[in-house]
Amino acid sequence: MRGLHLTADLYQCRCEPRWLADAQALGDWARQATEAVGLEVLHQVCHPGADQDGNTVALLLAHSHVCLHTWPRQRGVSVDVYLASGAGDLSAKARGLMFALVNRFAPEWTEQRSLDRGTEGA
Amino acid sequence: MRGLHLTADLYQCRCEPRWLADAQALGDWARQATEAVGLEVLHQVCHPGADQDGNTVALLLAHSHVCLHTWPRQRGVSVDVYLASGAGDLSAKARGLMFALVNRFAPEWTEQRSLDRGTEGA
Numbered sequence: 001m002r003g004l005h006l007t008a009d010l011y012q013c014r015c016e017p018r019w020l021a022d023a024q025a026l027g028d029w030a031r032q033a034t035e036a037v038g039l040e041v042l043h044q045v046c047h048p049g050a051d052q053d054g055n056t057v058a059l060l061l062a063h064s065h066v067c068l069h070t071w072p073r074q075r076g077v078s079v080d081v082y083l084a085s086g087a088g089d090l091s092a093k094a095r096g097l098m099f100a101l102v103n104r105f106a107p108e109w110t111e112q113r114s115l116d117r118g119t120e121g122a
Numbered sequence: 123m124r125g126l127h128l129t130a131d132l133y134q135c136r137c138e139p140r141w142l143a144d145a146q147a148l149g150d151w152a153r154q155a156t157e158a159v160g161l162e163v164l165h166q167v168c169h170p171g172a173d174q175d176g177n178t179v180a181l182l183l184a185h186s187h188v189c190l191h192t193w194p195r196q197r198g199v200s201v202d203v204y205l206a207s208g209a210g211d212l213s214a215k216a217r218g219l220m221f222a223l224v225n226r227f228a229p230e231w232t233e234q235r236s237l238d239r240g241t242e243g244a
Contacts, residue, residue: 001131001198009123009240047164047182054185060169060178063193069185069206076123078239084191084200113237117200118131 001118003064003084004091006098010077012108019104020072023048023055030057033100034066037093039083068101077105084118123240125186125206126213128220132199134230141226142194145170145177152179155222156188159215161205190223199227206240 018025027046034041043060052072059066067080081098083090102110140147149168156163165182174194181188189202203220205212224232 001133001193001196001200003200005129007127007237007239011123042169042178043167043180045165045167045180045182049184056164056182056185056187058165058167058180058182058187058189060167060180062171063176063178063191063200065178065180065189065191065202067180067187067189067204069187071123071185074123076240078123078125078185078204078206080187080202080204082189082200082202111239111241115129115235117129117233118198119233 001084003082003117004094005080005082005115005117006094007113008079008098008102009111010079010102010105010107011110013075013077013105014108015105017072020070020075020077021052021055023057026055026068026070027057029104030066030068030101031059034059034097036100037096038088039093039097066097123206125204125239126216127202127204127237127239128216129235130201130220130224131233132201132224132227132229133232135197135199135227136230137227139194142192142197142199143174143177145179148177148190148192149179151226152188152190152223153181156181156183156219158222159218160210161215161219188219199229
């Protein structure tokens, strides 16, 4: 059950507006970014909100998930990368993936946290 | 973008084994628990792992998500409840839902954290 959970809240994103407004485009890109660091995506769900109301993308991995929520009006995004129980260096994969996801949105500033999870029961 | 993110890692769960092993039963129950605190579920995804390899359940809500991963062999579960931008007292809903989810598994012990998210950009 050992895992690493990275969170990021992104503000004043200067990316192309479609990355905040188009759930399918964001989901497809996030999936590619996840696979690019060597992770297998089991399910991809893209939920478009009402106009300018923001979107949700969730990628399910084995014992792991990646979630993004966008706020187009505020040009904000929240990102979660939670990886557990996989092969290889999960920390490098999690940090590499978070780096790619954050860069996509070109935020003016971010709040990021790192949680070690499942440490007691390992 | 203000939100509350609660995480819980559960160990030595003493619940009926099906709550760890049956993704659909867990997903249906988690959805009911989420709706019981007054939250609308937009998407429910249940991914059954290979035998005894654990399951993943994700519930997508507006700007919010609930994710559960189970480890049947270790009798462990990880739970995330992330609520943002909704109506009413999100903190009460998040804590009420997390309480219900944790109780379902009857863990011997837990590690729980609470993160205030999106505070800078609000």
